[in-house]
Amino acid sequence: MRTSRIRTAALAAATAALGLALTACGGSSDDNGGGKASDGGRSAGSSGSAEGATVNADKGATVGAGKDSASASASASGASAGTGAGTGKEAAAKGNGAKASAAGVRACDGQEMSYSVLHRFAKQRGEHLLITATNADTKPCYVTSYPSVMLGDTVGVLPHSGKDTPGGGKALVVKPGGKVYAAVNLFSDSARTHTSSDLSIAMLDHTGDAGPGAGTEAFDAKGVPSKFTWTSADVTNWNTAKPYDY
Template structure:
C-alpha cells in the first residue's frame, strides 16, 4: 500500500515584518472582525438508520454504527483513507441466521459479524448454495447496495435471501454454504464455500426453485426495504 505524502514549505517572517503586520491589523480592525466569520467549519456526522420493527435480530441486540463508503464497488475505510480494506473471508466473520416474525419462512436473514481487530469489506453479494453446496450459487436480486459493506471490529453486515413463493415446488434443507467475493464482481466462484448449519431459531428452511439473495449491506433496513417493500425479486 502506498501512502501519499504531502510536502509543506515553511516560511518565516523577520521580526520587524511580523511586528509591522500585527500593528497594521490592530489599527485596521479595532479589535473586531469587520463582520466576517472565522474560517472554521464543521462536518456533521451521519447517524445510523432507525432500528426497524418486527425483526428478530441475531445476537439479541443492536450493533455499533458501521463504516460505509460509496456503493460503487471500490470500498474505502470509514476513516476516509485512500486505500481499500481487505475482503472479508471465513477467518474474519461469524455467521448467524434468523428470520422475521409473521413471514411464513419465505425469507432468511444472514448476519455477518467481524470478530477480528481490523476492518474488512464484504463485496457485492454472498455466494449462497442450499443443501449439498454443489452447483451454481443463488442468483442476486436486481439491486445494488446503498453502501459498500465495510465493517470494523464487532460490526455487522446483512444479506437477505428470498427463499420461495407460495405454490412453488420446494425442498427442505437444514444447512447452506456461503462464499465471499473480492472487489472484482463474480470473483472467487471456484473457492470452496463454508458449510453452515441453520441456527436453532430457523431450524429448517423450505427452498423453492429460484431463490435470490440481496447484496451485503450494513443497513438492515435496506435489506428489509428490498425484500418486503420493493417488489423486486
C-alpha cells in the same frame, strides 16, 4: 461443530465454472453472480441462538477448486438451477459504475467472519433467510457485492435479486465486532420444491472471486434449526441495515 468440505468444493466448482463460461463468452455487465473460489478446503463450526446459528470459518481453511479449474461443472440443480444469473465477475464489471475500494483496508475474505442465519416468516409471504456476518477479527475489512450462497444439496450459486436496491459496487467497511446483513429470498411457486435447513456462504470480492466458504444451518428465533422450502431463490447485496426489517 460441523464441517462441510463437500459443500465447499461444490460451491467453489459452481462459481469457478460460471466465471470461466462467462469469460469465454467475453463477459457481460449484469449485477447477478456467483464468482470463483480460491484453492484449498474449508471447515466451519456452528452454534444456535435466538439470533441464529453462528459459524466461525476455520482460519486455516481455503475453498477447493482453483481459478484454473476449467473442468469444474456447475450443474445447477434445484432452486438456483441456472436462472440466467451471471457471475460475481459480471457484478464487479458493472458495480453500478463504481469500483469497490477502501483505502488501507483489505477485503474481507470470510476467514475473519462469523455468520448467523435466521429463518424469518416461515411459510408466509416475505419468507427469507437473514444472513448476519460479524467481523470477528481485530482489524477492519470491507465487503462488497453480495454473498455467494448455495442452498441444501443444490450446486447452483444463487443469483442476485433483481429487485435489490443499488449499491453492490460500493465497499462497506466492517470494523472489528461490526456487522453487515444480506437476505436470501425464498419463493415456492410450484409442486417441485426443495426443503433443507442447510446452506453454504462465501464472500465475494470486488472482482467476483469467492473466499473461503462456510456451511451452516438456518435457525428460527428460538434457536431451533429451521427447515425452509423453496422452488427458486435469490440474494440481496450486503448492507449495514437489516433487509426486510419489519
